[in-house]
Structures are given as structure tokens and as C-alpha cells.
Amino acid sequence: MYGFLIAIGILLLLSIVWMVYRIQTLVTVVKGSDKKIASGSNKVNAFLFVAFMVVFGALMTWYSIKEFDNYQLPIGSEHGVITDRLFWITMAVTGVVFIITHILLFWFPYKYQYDEKRKAAFFPHNNRLEVIWTVVPAVVLALLVISGWKAWSDITGPAPENAHVVEIMGYQFAWEVRYPGMDNVLGEYDYRLINATNVSGVDFSDKNSFDDFNTPIVVIPKGEPVIFKIRARDVLHSVFAPHMRLKMDAVPGMPTRFWFTATKTTEEMRAELNDPEFEYEIACTEVCGRGHFSMRKVITVVEPAEYKKWLAEQKPYIVNNPSLVADLPTELKELAEISISENK
């Protein structure tokens, strides 16, 4: 029934549009305005450009100001302050260009709309102008690039020696987090060792892996460098921590990394934002299949002292599951067992 009514409504609407269209065509033919070079619509269109500019400019300004706190995510890392500054500098520069060019683009149509009595200026070229608007953008862009390049080199440069290592491995559809334990050295891994009990394929014949452990959330200390060692075990993923201004693809067969320093603990951020629920999050930004939109991981930033305490409380893989080292050669196995008893 509804469908029938809607269909009739649409049909009526269409026939009205059709009639208006026919009448309109006939009127233009009668008035002979279809013979004119520029009909009355020329004025209307010229005016609409200006109107569009005013209305849209107002909307844009209003919304950009009103929503600022929503779209400007709080910054949780040292380099994030720098890249955000670059972002807003670029915004200022391009914003000025955007406004000036659009004022010209929409005002010219109004100002220079067709007039039979006038003739357009014959102004085919002017080398001075061309040079100016080649050189000025070149210089401005060079300045932007150079500052961007400095920031980029610092961010992607080698991590400090003392950086805390965290391994993040993407798989369909979650992240697996592995810590190197007290020695701060991750044990080797091999994708052929992966199975239900060893999801990251840790190689337990490497002594460095004896104190490795995994956790359901990423815990890192504030104010100290942290390096994410990133890999994937099936398809591409990408680690994206929006508040940290951090993003790096996870590639099967090619480990990547990203180091940074957090500047505010989760608690501090909660207080600052007045949002007791706030969490730093990790999302996936490389399409990886059905669950791409749900690969959430939480990062908790804590004070360094608290971090030390937390670290000491964690139980290595082999403590939680001694069968992982059951098949090792005797010498290694003894070492592993010592390590297990120490960590109990």
C-alpha cells in the first residue's frame, strides 16, 4: 500500500517537473531569449556564485570554530606536538591561499559577467606574472618541506638506546602484544612456529625469549622513549594510535618500527579532558578483511615507577605455559627451568 502511494507521488512529482520544463522551454522560445548570447540566467548564475561563497564561507567558519575541540584530538606524544604544529602552520598558509583564490574565483564571475557593450581585455600572457606565481609558491613550499623534513628525520631516526621495546603483531583481526621482559631484548620468532599456544611464533630455543611475556593491553611509561616493533602474520595491517600521532604498517615478512615518547599518563589525560572513560587506543588503518574496523587495542600510559612495578608483576610465556619449552634440548631446558623458577 505504502509502496503504491509513494509510486503515485513520485509519478505526480515527475509529471509536474515535466510540465514546468515544457512551459519553460516554450517561454524562452517565445521570448526569443534562446537567441541571445547571454540570457537573463547569466545574472542569476553570477549572483549565485557570490551567494554560494558567502553562505559556504560562513558555514565553514562557524563549524570549524564550533567543532575545534572535537576534531583536534588531544596530543599524547612528544613528536605529536611537532607534527601538529606543522599541520596548523600548513593550514594557515593554505587557508590564506584558499580564501584569496576563492574570493577571486567567485567574485570575477559577478564582476565580469557578460555585457554586450563591453569587450573582454586581450591579455594573453605576461611573463612577469608567471614568474611571480611560480617563484612565490616554490619558496613557500620549500619552507614547508624543509620544516617537514626536519621533523620527519627526527621521528624516523634511530630510537634511543634505552627505549622500551614492545612488539605489536597484527593478525586477522586483533593485535598481539609481546614484551621482551627484564632484558629488554625480544626473543627470535619464526612464522612456522605459530600454533594455538604460541600465536606470535616465538622461538623458545632463543634464551632471550625466556622472559618474554604478552599482555592484553599495551602499557608504557610516560616521558621515556618506547619503540614499537611492528609485524604482521597474515595480511597487511597498520598500527594507528591517533592520540600519539603514530602510524606504521604491519607487513608480513618485513618488520617495521616506530618510536615515540608519551607525554601524559592516561590518568592525566582523563583529568585534563574531564572524561573518566578516556583511553589511548590503537586502530588498524590498512584494510585487512572482515574485521578491519574492530582491531582495537588500548594503550595505558603510566608513571615510570608504576611501569617498573607492573613489569615486575608480569609472568613470562614459559611460566604460564611450561609445555612451551618441553621439547628443548636438555641444556637449554635446564636454563629455561631456572628462569621459570626465578620468575614464579
Place this chain on the structure above:
Amino acid sequence: MATAQSALHSATAHDDHEHHDNFITKYIFSTDHKMIGKQFLVTGIFWALIGGFLSVLFRLQLGFPEMDMSFLKPILGGWIDDTGALNPEFYLALVTMHGTIMVFFVLTAGLSGTFSNFLIPLQIGARDMASGFMNMLSYWFFFISGVIMFISLFLETGPAAGGWVVYPPLSALEQAIPGSGMGMTLWLIAMTFFIASSLLGGINYITTVINLRTKGMSFSKLPLTIWSFFLTAVIGLLSFPVLFAAALLLVFDRSFGTSFYLSDIYIGGEALSNTGGSAVLYQHLFWFLGHPEVYIVLLPALGITSEVIATNSRKPIFGYKAMIISMLGITILSFVVWAHHMFVSGLNPFLGSIFMFLTLIIAIPSAVKVFNYLTTLWRGNLIFTPAMLFSIGLVSFFISGGLTGIFLGNSAIDIQLHDTYFVVAHFHLVMGSASFFGLMAGVYHWFPKMFGRMMDAKLGYIHFWLTFIGVYLVFFPMHYIGIAGFPRRYYTWTNFEFSSMYTDLNMFISIAAILTFVAQFIFLFNFFYSMYRGRKASLNPWRSNTLEWTTPLHPGHGNWPGEIPSVYRWPYDYSKPGAKEDFIMQTVPLSATPESNLPHEQELVKLEKEIISEEEEVLIANESRES
């Protein structure tokens, strides 16, 4: 000389053919560039509707995530589950197909295919393309490609679903997503045909422009449209083969157990034997085409705009030479910036720096073009035909989207913005909408030449304003969402705290997108109605200078019934001081316009007289030979 002779020769040959054309040779397996152009156009419009419809589907999901979509079951069948929710894998397939269709089928084939074919011979003064047969093949390869892609939409496992860039391993492994099974196979076959089509077309465009220009049509007298089609074809010719290589290696990895892109993979409960491949290699190969491709899509639109803006400003395009140099610069630079799509792919950061510098260089010619357009409008005498409106719209999108490119090209800033909605906003404005507007400008402008009738201007105005406002309402808000960090290709954002806001804005975008899509039916009506019932066009309705307006209202195969006209001046003599009218066509000799000649042109008059007399000799000689 030789060209003129052979052109004459083929003209007589064509005249003989004319009578034997039946329906099949005229409308289906036509070798006439004009018909092939129209075939590309209509096929492109068909694909635009499909691509647009797919986007409406996924915008429904994004704008109204809770919605009960059961009413779509008749079309989507099993992709809607019993609770009325869209299948997330099918969501990805929709996004993938939308991207592939729009980039390749609509904005490459639909734009380049239509206007390069239609305009190159008409504007350079040639009887047809260098090889009409190859040209026909080009269309039919494209057609086959489309058929295969279309079939893939209806597979039980769905079409390809790894994003339009189809990065492996996702696109290589059926276990990873069902779309990577048969759907991906068909995608690869379809793209192979598409690449063949592009190459056949491109070779033809290049050869034609180089060899078949009429007398006097030197490169420095070519309309900017032709320059842009020419350079587009060059870019395509150099970059599409690389996509083919990338696709071929992917086929090997998928079907023959090689490891070009695959390494160290554990999936579906088993460790694959592939080692030593590199997923990043594929990205290099893909973007080596992918970035030039965005200019393949954009340059023809810019060429069309140059022509339309100059004509309707009644003013020469400002900086003709600068425009050509910019396009040349873009052509060359477009091959050395590809890795800016890969700043955070694990690429060596040093390479990242290099590509950041190169990328920002390419922004300079783009800026020059914008300033030249603005100066062309300045002190013009503007007539707002629908084509002119769309061209001004294009310039606006080009500015808005180009400026956000400066953020993205800065690798430090791109860390945050990569693969967020900011990128989506960027390329939909600068590539999607700008090129789409170029396509529309071209259709409105050359419709009288294509079909001998006028489109309705008022409907054109309504179509323009609804679309222009609509596009901004859809894509501008995406900047905010992108700055807020919303990732691309997400089925829903509610799983994360940082992206659990802006549900209202997303709803707004979806509504705007649907309305904008609906507004396109105004165009469709106008297009097909005017084709049969539109007002009869005059020979040169826009009072334009270029050669196509010297042909008869319905040019036959061979374009000019008699001699091909010679060309004596550049195409932008609008509002020349001293001239009676505000335009002088390219076919008017300088010697005929002493009142408006510039000093250096007065010099050329002597030379021209010689050419004309020489030409007359040829004519007489020919006539005596024929009789």
C-alpha cells in the same frame, strides 16, 4: 605536403564507404572516431550510474549504521543478513568496486576515451584517427573489460574486496577474504583488458596528434585540449604497462605458487611456504601507475576547462605557453612522486624524504595553472553556459583538493593523515569531483557537435548548482572527520572511543550524497531527451575558434565534406583589439584581418600568402588529375 595528399586520398576513399554503412558498422563496430567517442561516453555514463549506486549503498551503511536494510534484499540477496545488517565483507567489496569503476571506467575510459576520440581529429583537422581499426578494438576491449567486471559483481563470493589498490597479501589469499577468490581473478582479467584498451587508444591518440595535424596546425597552435589529451596518452602509455606487470606477478602468486609479494604468512591455521617476497614491492609497482593515473584522470579535464573557460570568457587563455609547460612538468613529475602513497608502509625514511621534496615540486605547476585560470576570468566578458559553470566548479575543486595535497605530501604530517578520511576528502575533490566536472563541462560544451542539438541550458544550471553544492556538502565535512582520525574503509566507527562521535555529520554526508546522486538524473534526462528532441544547434553555437566548429552540423565519416581547412592562427583569438567580432576562428588567415593583427603577426602575413598560393596549386593539380 605528403600528409595533405594522403589525407585527401583517404577523404575520397571514405566517401565511397559512406553509402555502405549499415546499422552494425555504423553504431556497433564503427571505426569512426566520433561514434567511438560516443560509445565511450554512453558506456562511461552507464558505469558512473553503477559506481554511484554502489556509493549510495555504502553511504547508507556509514550514515545509518543501525538501519534495517532488509528492503535491499531483492537486489543484494544474501549480503543482507536476517537482522537486516549489511555484510562487512560485502561493504569492502562495495568500496573496492566503487573505486575501481570510478577511477578506471568512468574517469579514464569515460573521459579520455570520449573526448580524446571525439575531439582529436576534429580539433587538429584530421579525417579520423591514425588507425580506425585499433580505435574500434580499444573500445571493444574496454567493453569486454566492463562485462567481466560486471559479472564479478554477481559472484557468490562477491567481487574483489581489497580496496581499489588491491594490495597483496589480502588480494592474493582467498583465505583472507572471499572476494580474493573468483572476484579477484575476474578483477585481474578485466584490468588486463582495460590496460590493453588504454594502450590501443593511447598509441592512436599520440600517433594521430603527431602525424595527422592539418596544414598550419603546428604544436604551438594546438588547442590546450589536444595538448592535454596528448600528454595524458603519453602518461598512460608509460605507466599502464607497469600496472600490467604488477597484476601479472600477482596472478603468478595467486595461481602458480610464486612468492613475489608473499612472505612469512600464517593464515587459516597453516603456515604458507612462501618466503622472500615483498608486499611493499607491489605497492611500488602499483603506485608507479597509480600516481600517474590520477593525472591521466585529471589532465583531460583541465584541457577541456581551458578551452571552455577561454571561449566563454571571450578572452584568450592566459599564459598558453605556461599552461603547456605546466602540463609537461606535471607529466614528467608525475612519474617520480609515487612513493608519497607509501610514507608509512615501512619504506626507508630517507626515500620518504626524497619523495616528499619531489611531491611538493609537483604542486608548483598545479598552482600555476590555477592562477592562469583566474587571470583568464579577470576582465573577461563571461557567459555562463552550463559548461562554463562546471569549469568554474572544477577550478574550485582543484584548489580545495590541491591544497590538502600539500598536507599529505609532507611526510611528517601524513603520518597522522594517511588512510584517514582526510585522504578521502583530498582525492574526491581534486581527482573525483574535478575530473567529473571536466567530463560534464565537455559534454555540455560539445553536445551540439556530437548530436547536432542543444542541451537545455536551464536544466544544466539546475544540475550544476545541485551538484556543486552537493559535492561540497559531501566532501568538505570529510576533512573534519579525517583530522579527527577516522580511518578509511571502516564498516562502522563505533568500536573506538576516538571515532565514536560525528554520527550526525556522517548522516548528513550520506543524505547529501544521496541527493547529489539523485540530481544526476536531471542530467540523464537532459542528455537523452536533447539527443532526440533538443533544439537544433547552430554551426558554432558558442562562437568558438577551434576547427570542430567548421564541420557540418552532422559531420560524416571523414569530418569535412571537401578539403580539410588549413589553420593560420592559435585557437585563442578572442576579443582581439580591432577585430569586428569577439572571436576569430583558426581558419581565418592573418592576411584577412589586417585590422587586428599584432605587429609580429603582420610579419607572418607574407609567409602565409606563399602557403595559400602553394595550396591553390595543389588544388588545381588535383582537380585536373581527377577529371
